[in-house]
């Protein structure tokens with residue numbers, strides 16, 4: 638039986654799916670010292686960001702000879718000494734696509750919020766102020782051009798959503814993915830060509846920020 642330690646917790650459905658496949662999943666957080674002992678008993682260690690997997694944990698795991706895989710449920714792997722783990726025969730994996738849509742939706746949410754002063758209007762309303770005029774100068778995103786710098790996983794999700802609400806979308810990236818322009822209907826542009834760059838947002842010098850495409 639494969640023994641899995643999910644030291645930063647695991648979603649119920651994932652635990653059930655793994656258990657249905659005959660794995661044992663233990664959800665228990667250990668402090669760094671205690672983790673050295675704990676890892677000796679597991680084939681797989683699944684972490685999010687709270688657990689740090691450092692050289693002493695890898696040394697302990699290697700001594701016991703059981704741990705084969707460390708999975709980071711998320712994008713960055715800076716909480717794991719990846720090179721040291723792999724040099725000691727322990728594979729490290731992450732889930733780089735898992736949060737791309739969420740992050741893109743967050744960015745989209747901020748775009749709507751900026752276009753309509755949602756944050757400041759909410760704040761002032763909770764201060765019993767009804768600043769209807771000050772925050773009535775919102776703009777539509779439809780028809781505006783969005784320039785995405787870094788057209789990777791998140792950028793592509795964002796581009797697709799922005800197109801769906803009627804924005805024009807262009808992208809800049811140091812690496813061009815063959816076929817992606819045709820697939821998504823979004824073209825790469827050069828940052829040096831001002832004609833191809835999208836209009837920018839500026840903050841008006843008054844106390845009420847006004848987005849002004851130029």
Ligand SMILES: NC(=O)c1ccc[n+]([C@@H]2O[C@H](COP(=O)([O-])OP(=O)(O)OC[C@H]3O[C@@H](n4cnc5c(N)ncnc54)[C@H](O)[C@@H]3O)[C@@H](O)[C@H]2O)c1
Nearest residue numbers: 712713733736740786787788789790791792809810811812
């Ligand atoms: N805050 C969060 O919850 C969260 C979640 C996921 C990802 N992220 C972060 O968001 C970032 C993007 O994630 P992703 O999954 O889209 O990554 P990705 O690797 O798929 O995309 C990044 C893109 O940026 C491009 N790039 C790199 N340097 C560049 C430069 N100088 N100019 C232009 N383009 C450049 C790369 O070629 C790549 O296409 C990462 O830093 C990631 O860690 C944050």
